[in-house]
Amino acid sequence: xxxxxxxxxxxxxxxxxxxxxxxxxxxxxxxxxxxxxxxxxxxxxxxxxxxxxxxxxxxxxxxxxxxxxxxxxxxxxxxxxxxxxxxxxxxxxxxxxxxxxxxxxxxxxxxxxxxxxxxxxxxxxxxxxxxxxxxxxxxxxxxxxxxxxxxxxxxxxxxxxxxxxxxxxxxxxxxxxxxxxx
Amino acid sequence: xxxxxxxxxxxxxxxxxxxxxxxxxxxxxxxxxxxxxxxxxxxxxxxxxxxxxxxxxxxxxxxxxxxxxxxxxxxxxxxxxxxxxxxxxxxxxxxxxxxxxxxxxxxxxxxxxxxxxxxxxxxxxxxxxxxxxxxxxxxxxxxxxxxxxxxxxxxxxxxxxxxxxxxxxxxxxxxxxxxxxx
Numbered sequence: 001x002x003x004x005x006x007x008x009x010x011x012x013x014x015x016x017x018x019x020x021x022x023x024x025x026x027x028x029x030x031x032x033x034x035x036x037x038x039x040x041x042x043x044x045x046x047x048x049x050x051x052x053x054x055x056x057x058x059x060x061x062x063x064x065x066x067x068x069x070x071x072x073x074x075x076x077x078x079x080x081x082x083x084x085x086x087x088x089x090x091x092x093x094x095x096x097x098x099x100x101x102x103x104x105x106x107x108x109x110x111x112x113x114x115x116x117x118x119x120x121x122x123x124x125x126x127x128x129x130x131x132x133x134x135x136x137x138x139x140x141x142x143x144x145x146x147x148x149x150x151x152x153x154x155x156x157x158x159x160x161x162x163x164x165x166x167x168x169x170x171x172x173x174x175x176x177x178x179x180x181x182x
Numbered sequence: 183x184x185x186x187x188x189x190x191x192x193x194x195x196x197x198x199x200x201x202x203x204x205x206x207x208x209x210x211x212x213x214x215x216x217x218x219x220x221x222x223x224x225x226x227x228x229x230x231x232x233x234x235x236x237x238x239x240x241x242x243x244x245x246x247x248x249x250x251x252x253x254x255x256x257x258x259x260x261x262x263x264x265x266x267x268x269x270x271x272x273x274x275x276x277x278x279x280x281x282x283x284x285x286x287x288x289x290x291x292x293x294x295x296x297x298x299x300x301x302x303x304x305x306x307x308x309x310x311x312x313x314x315x316x317x318x319x320x321x322x323x324x325x326x327x328x329x330x331x332x333x334x335x336x337x338x339x340x341x342x343x344x345x346x347x348x349x350x351x352x353x354x355x356x357x358x359x360x361x362x363x364x
Contacts, residue, residue, distance in 0.1 A: 077263045081290075081311045108263075115314045129263045132297045136318035 002173045004034035010068040012039045016078025019048035020158045021106050025072050028165040039063045041086045060088035065095030070172045075107020084112040100176040104153035104168035124154040151177030184355045186216035192250040194221045198260025201230035202340045203288050207254050210347040221245045223268045231258050242270035247277030252354045257289020266294040282358040286335040286350035306336040333359030
């Protein structure tokens with residue numbers, strides 16, 4: 001098993017996240033001995049669309065990408081739609097690309113990548129409703145369970161979680177990727 | 183009062199619509215004596231996010247823009263996210279532009295306009311989370327309660343419904359607009 005004992009990972013989400021898309025990456029990362037912080041727009045607890053609750057470690061106002069080795073973006077349409085409205089969440093996300101650090105987005109989690117303006121010439125997948133938005137943001141969109149493009153890991157739905165988690169662990173273990181940039 | 187007695191209007195929506203963004207335009211159009219059909223992806227009833235129910239007159243597979251004088255696109259994040267996945271809904275929407283007919287979209291209702299590829303050089307507003315997506319689709323995005331651009335009427339949220347309904351009634355009364363095109 002890969003050890004990520006020296007890694008600290010940020011999961012960025014707000015209310016309405018797809019529960020399994022937060023809990024599965026979280027448990028896989030903890031199993032690989034990574035430290036994980038939930039980052040959100042407000043302090044306290046956030047609630048998934050099916051009722052899971054997660055404690056916020058830091059707000060986007062207080063979080064700094066320099067303190068983390070990678071970023072995970074769960075989906076859920078309401079979560080994906082809301083989190084992109086927070087300018088600090090957008091700049092936090094963009095900083096991981098500027099620092100060449102792995103980013104993993106699933107389902108509706110990828111919308112914020114359009115706002116962060118980091119998709120030019122990258123190959124991604126997502127929940128299919130985002131296809132036009134991600135293409136218009138400069139990406140090549142493909143319909144595959146997981147796409148890995150130099151530190152950027154993307155998947156479509158909760159059905160892809162096995163492949164998504166395997167690849168995000170791999171990319172985080174590898175560390176910084178030159179092609180992961182702004 | 184403007185009479186729209188010779189007009190037939192399509193409201194395109196699916197489950198998860200913002201109730202007031204369907205019911206207010208519907209009641210205003212009926213008050214102005216227009217005929218109104220709810221168009222959706224499946225036959226039967228559709229349900230708003232707050233529980234309002236509406237009977238579907240025709241499915242997107244059976245509906246033809248030639249039979250209608252204008253199109254209304256209610257919001258609701260789940261509705262806006264789902265309806266754009268239906269290719270027949272996208273081509274139905276695009277046909278109103280090809281036929282120079284008024285289209286009114288509020289809140290998250292405007293996402294499908296990106297898929298329909300009809301926003302190049304048009305000025306619009308929307309729920310603010312769509313700003314990047316509509317800009318990347320070629321639009322100029324502005325933060326106003328209602329924007330009217332040659333037959334294309336757009337608003338941000340339910341708070342804008344008074345202005346939105348006034349302008350959509352005006353544009354429908356005027357009929358076809360040369361600048362409303364693909």
